[in-house]
Amino acid sequence: MxxxxxxxxxxxxxxxxxxxxxxxxxxxxxxxxxxxxxxxxGPHRKTLPCGNLAHGFAACGSTDKDLLSQSDVxxxxxxxxxxxxxxxxxxxxxxxxxxxxxxxxxxxxxxxxxxxxxxxxxxxxxxxxxxxxxxxxxxxxxxxxxxxxxxxxxxxxxxxxxxxxxxxxxxxxxxxxxxxxxxxxxxxxxSGLPNDEKARIRQLFAQGKVGREELLAAESASYHxxxxxxxxxxxxxxxxxxxxxxxxxxxxxxxxxxxxxxxxxxxxxxxxxxxxxxxxxxxxxxxxxxxxxxxxxxxxxxxxxxxxxxxxxxxxxxxxxxxxxxxxxxxxxxxxxxxxxxxxxxxxxxxxxxxxxxxxxxxxxxxxxxxxxxxxxxxxxxxxxxxxxxxxxxxxxxxxxxxxxGPAESLDTSVLRSATDPFSADGGLKVLKGNLGRGVIKTSAVKEEYRVQEAPAIIFQSQAEFISAFQQGLLEKDFIAVLRYQGPRANGMPELHKLVPILGSLQDKGFKVGLVTDGRMSGASGKVAAAIHVTPEAAAGGAIGKVQNGDIVRLDATTGELNVLVDQAVLDARIVAMPDLSANQTGCGRELFAVLRNQVTGAGTGARSFDLSVDEGL
Structure with a gap:
C-alpha cells in the first residue's frame, strides 16, 4: 500500500x-x-418543550420513550x-x-x-x-x-x-x-441481457426491423x-x-x-x-x-x-x-x-x-x-x-x-485498468465553448473519428418532431440536429434518450451526424457526438435559439469548439420568436412546477432553484 x-x-x-x-x-x-x-x-431534542417532545415520540414504545427522554441518548x-x-x-x-x-x-x-x-x-x-x-x-x-x-x-x-x-x-x-x-x-x-445485445435490439427497433414484442422481451431481460x-x-x-x-x-x-x-x-x-x-x-x-x-x-x-x-x-x-x-x-x-x-x-x-x-x-x-x-x-x-x-x-x-x-491488480483489464495503463490519457468529459454558448460532451463513449462534426443544421423543437422526421426518411444525410427549448426553463430539461438509437443507426450508415441541445442525455449519451446542456438555453435567450436550418454547425470535441459558422453580426441581428411552450406547462403535474421553471438557474450553475445568487457566467 x-x-x-x-x-x-x-x-x-x-x-x-x-x-x-x-x-x-x-x-x-x-x-x-x-x-x-x-x-x-446541541441536540435540539433536549430543548423542546414537553408538549413538542411528547408529539415527537408519541408512537414509540415505552422503552424508546424512556430513552428519548434522556438527552444523552x-x-x-x-x-x-x-x-x-x-x-x-x-x-x-x-x-x-x-x-x-x-x-x-x-x-x-x-x-x-x-x-x-x-x-x-x-x-x-x-x-x-x-x-x-x-x-x-x-x-x-x-x-x-x-x-x-x-x-x-x-x-x-x-x-x-x-x-x-x-x-x-x-x-x-x-x-x-x-x-x-x-x-x-x-x-x-x-446482470441480465448483455448491454451490447440490448443496444443492438434497440437500434433494430428504431429502424423498424424488429417489433415491440421483441423489444419488450429484450428490455425485460435486461431490467429483470x-x-x-x-x-x-x-x-x-x-x-x-x-x-x-x-x-x-x-x-x-x-x-x-x-x-x-x-x-x-x-x-x-x-x-x-x-x-x-x-x-x-x-x-x-x-x-x-x-x-x-x-x-x-x-x-x-x-x-x-x-x-x-x-x-x-x-x-x-x-x-x-x-x-x-x-x-x-x-x-x-x-x-x-x-x-x-x-x-x-x-x-x-x-x-x-x-x-x-x-x-x-x-x-x-x-x-x-x-x-x-x-x-x-x-x-x-x-x-x-x-x-x-x-x-x-x-x-x-x-x-x-x-x-x-482490495486486489493489487485489475482482474479484468478490458473493464478496469490502472492509472499507469489507462484506456486513454484523459477523462471522458469536455467543455465546449463558442458563439453558441457553453455545453458539455461525454467523449468516452464516442470513437475518435466521430468527435469532430461539421454539417448543416436541422432545427427541431421537440424529441417527437425529430422522431417523426426520421420515420419520414428525412434524415438520410449529413446533418447536425439542433434540438432546442429543452432546457430547465423551457420544459424542465427532460432526458433525450430516444434520439440515441436513431442517431446511432444513421452514423452506422456512414452519415456525419451530431447533436446540439440545451437538453440532457444522462449517462447513456451513447456513441454520437452530442453537445448537451448548452447554456444559455434557448428559452433564456441563448444563441442556440438563433440557429437556422442549413447553417453550418461545427462541434469539435478535440479543441472544445461549439460554433455556428455564421458572421457574428448576422447572428446578433436575428430576431427570435419564442415558440408556444404552453403544452409543456400543464398535465401530469407540470403546472405545479411553474415556480421552479420560472426561477431555475442555468445548467452551468447546477439548474437549481435554491441559492440563486451565483453568476451564470461561471
Whole structure:
C-alpha cells in the first residue's frame, strides 16, 4: 500500500482545488458558520418543550420513550426513497426495521423521519412526467429537510440510489450539516441481457426491423429484478460519488441487494453513525466531510470512469449546498489530466457488476491514490482515517464483516485498468465553448473519428418532431440536429434518450451526424457526438435559439469548439420568436412546477432553484 505521505498530489489537481477554495472562501465560511451555530445548540431534542417532545415520540414504545427522554441518548433519523414500483428502491422496504434493531441493541433509538419521492427516468422517458424529473431533485432536497426539521435527531442514515435522489438527499442533508450522516445504497441488480445485445435490439427497433414484442422481451431481460439498473448511468455514478467522497462505508456501493454482505454493510453503517454523533466517540458532522477536497475527489472519480453527464449539474448544485463554488471549467481542467480507467456501458459493453468483479471501487481508488490524483487527507464516515481506508473491500468471514485489502491488480483489464495503463490519457468529459454558448460532451463513449462534426443544421423543437422526421426518411444525410427549448426553463430539461438509437443507426450508415441541445442525455449519451446542456438555453435567450436550418454547425470535441459558422453580426441581428411552450406547462403535474421553471438557474450553475445568487457566467 502506498502511503499518502509518499504520494505527491498531481499539480493540476492541487491547483484546481486551490482555485475552488479561493473562489469559495466567503460562501464556504458563511456555510460553516451556520452549521457551527446549529451544532453549538446541541441536540435540539433536549430543548423542546414537553408538549413538542411528547408529539415527537408519541408512537414509540415505552422503552424508546424512556430513552428519548434522556438527552444523552442518540436518536438517528432514517430518510428513505423506498417505493415498491421501482427496482432500485424496492430493496429498502425492510431496511428501516433492520436499522432500528441494530441501533436498539446499542441502547439508542432510530426513527423513520420521512420518505422522499423517487421517480424513474427509465419509465418516464419521452413522456410528460419526464419534465418533472430534474426538478424532483430539489423537491427531494426539500423533502429531506422537512424530514429532519423536527430537530429530534443526533444523526441520520439516508437510504437512496437513483438519479435525482442522491443529489437531492445530499443537498437537503447539507442544510443539517452539523449532524453526522451516512448514506446507505441498495446495490445493483444481478446482470441480465448483455448491454451490447440490448443496444443492438434497440437500434433494430428504431429502424423498424424488429417489433415491440421483441423489444419488450429484450428490455425485460435486461431490467429483470430488484436493484439498480446495471449500466453506468446516473444511478451508479451516484453510488461511485458517495463512496469516493467518503459518505458510504468502503466497498458498499455495488453489492447486490438481499445478500448477506449487503445486510452486514447496512448493519455496520447503523452502528458507525452512533460513533459519529456529537455525544459519541468521534464527532464527524456532514459539513466537515463534504469539503472542497471531497468535491474534487468526486469530479476525479466521475471523469476517470466516464460517469453520467448529469453530474455536471448535480455536483455543482451539491457543492453549492455546502458553500462551495464548482464550475464546468474545473471539470474540464481535471478531465484533461485524469486518465480514463473503465469501460462500462455505454462506454463499453460491461456492466457495473463486471466492474465490481474486476476490482471495483477498492482498486479504482487505490490506483488513483497511487497516481496522486485523489486527496487522501479527507474526512470520511469510516472508522479508519482518510481515503486510504477505501483501498479495502468488505468480506464476510465466519459470518462477521471485515475489510481486507482490495486486489493489487485489475482482474479484468478490458473493464478496469490502472492509472499507469489507462484506456486513454484523459477523462471522458469536455467543455465546449463558442458563439453558441457553453455545453458539455461525454467523449468516452464516442470513437475518435466521430468527435469532430461539421454539417448543416436541422432545427427541431421537440424529441417527437425529430422522431417523426426520421420515420419520414428525412434524415438520410449529413446533418447536425439542433434540438432546442429543452432546457430547465423551457420544459424542465427532460432526458433525450430516444434520439440515441436513431442517431446511432444513421452514423452506422456512414452519415456525419451530431447533436446540439440545451437538453440532457444522462449517462447513456451513447456513441454520437452530442453537445448537451448548452447554456444559455434557448428559452433564456441563448444563441442556440438563433440557429437556422442549413447553417453550418461545427462541434469539435478535440479543441472544445461549439460554433455556428455564421458572421457574428448576422447572428446578433436575428430576431427570435419564442415558440408556444404552453403544452409543456400543464398535465401530469407540470403546472405545479411553474415556480421552479420560472426561477431555475442555468445548467452551468447546477439548474437549481435554491441559492440563486451565483453568476451564470461561471
Amino acid at each position: 502506498t502511503s499518502e505521505a509518499t504520494t505527491k498530489l498531481n499539480p493540476v489537481v492541487a491547483q484546481v482545488t486551490a482555485t475552488i477554495i479561493e473562489r469559495s472562501r466567503a460562501s464556504r465560511a458563511d456555510y460553516l458558520a451556520r452549521m457551527e451555530a446549529q451544532a453549538e445548540q 442518540a436518536n438517528i433519523a432514517i430518510v428513505s426513497s423506498y417505493n415498491d414500483m421501482l427496482s432500485a428502491h424496492q430493496p429498502f422496504e425492510d431496511t428501516p426495521k433492520a436499522i432500528k434493531k441494530v441501533i436498539a441493541a446499542k441502547g439508542s433509538v432510530a426513527q423513520f423521519a420521512g420518505g422522499v419521492p423517487a421517480m424513474c427516468d427509465g419509465i418516464t422517458q419521452g413522456m410528460p412526467g419526464m419534465e418533472l424529473s430534474l426538478f424532483s431533485r430539489d423537491v427531494i432536497a426539500m423533502s429531506t429537510a422537512i424530514a429532519l426539521s423536527h430537530n429530534m435527531f443526533d444523526g441520520a442514515l439516508c437510504l437512496g440510489v437513483c438519479d435525482k435522489i442522491i443529489p437531492g438527499m445530499l443537498i437537503g442533508a447539507l442544510s443539517f450539516g452539523h449532524l453526522p450522516m451516512i448514506f446507505i445504497p441498495a446495490g445493483p441488480m444481478p 429484478s430488484a436493484g439498480t439498473c446495471t449500466f453506468y448511468g446516473t444511478a451508479n455514478s451516484n453510488q461511485l460519488l458517495m463512496e469516493i467522497m467518503g459518505l458510504h462505508l468502503p466497498g458498499s456501493s455495488f453489492i447486490n441487494p438481499n445478500t448477506p454482505l449487503r445486510e452486514a454493510l447496512t448493519a455496520a453503517a447503523s452502528e458507525q453513525v452512533l460513533n459519529l454523533v456529537k455525544s459519541g466517540s468521534d464527532y464527524r458532522p456532514l459539513a466537515k466531510i463534504v469539503d472542497e477536497k471531497a468535491i474534487v475527489n468526486a469530479v476525479v472519480g466521475l471523469v476517470a470512469t466516464g460517469g453520467s453527464t448529469n453530474h455536471t449539474m448535480h455536483l455543482v448544485a451539491m457543492a453549492a449546498a455546502a458553500g462551495i463554488v464548482l464550475t464546468w471549467d474545473d471539470f474540464s481542467a481535471l478531465s484533461a489530466v485524469i486518465p480514463s480507467l473503465t469501460k462500462i456501458y455505454p462506454n463499453g459493453v460491461a456492466d457495473i457488476n463486471h466492474f465490481q468483479a474486476a476490482g471495483g471501487m477498492s482498486f479504482l481508488i487505490a490506483t488513483l491514490l497511487d497516481a496522486g490524483l485523489l486527496h487522501a487527507d479527507v474526512l470520511t464516515v469510516h472508522s479508519e482515517p482518510g481515503l486510504q481506508a477505501y483501498r479495502t473491500e468488505p468480506q464476510l468471514r465466519e459470518g462477521k464483516l471485515a475489510w481486507v485489502d
